[in-house]
Amino acid sequence: MYTYHVYILKCCDGSYYTGITNNIAIRLAQHQHGIDKYCYTYKRRPLTLKFQQEFNDVLQAIYFEKKIKGWTRAKKLALINGDYDMLKILSECRNATHFKYQSLKK
Known part of the structure; x- marks a missing residue:
């Protein structure tokens, strides 16, 4: 059974990025190393993890992520x-x- 994490990163420009993953350590490393140059966080590194919440249900995690993104x-x-x-x-x-x-x- 997977666990899913909804997370908020603070970018070096002071903005916040909200995402979801099933492996928080790998996803944070991807953000920090700039794997995807089209990602919002690519030009806003370094990043700081400010919040994370774990979910057992992927649908609840997706719902919460979308909710936070509208805040x-x-x-x-x-x-x-x-x-x-x-x-x-x-x-x-x-x-x-x-x-x-x-x-x-x-």
């Missing part, structure tokens, strides 16, 4: 720092039409 930088930093309270705050809908704010208008 803002602030949400990624909250996850990296383990600040789950801030992550919850950043995840709340703040649109004026959100049901939470509708009761305040009455």
Whole structure:
């Protein structure tokens, strides 16, 4: 049975890269050595592993990776720092039409 890792790398330019792999050590080495010159991280080396989470189900890992890729930088930093309270705050809908704010208008 495989395990899958969703990971976040911090690039030398300060940006973040999110990926998924079934072998974290090999994948990190590939990123660091610049195996693929078309990869986002190729020109942004050196890289630092900032976060990883292990999954037993590949579909859950893929779902989580795609979810993180859609997040803002602030949400990624909250996850990296383990600040789950801030992550919850950043995840709340703040649109004026959100049901939470509708009761305040009455």
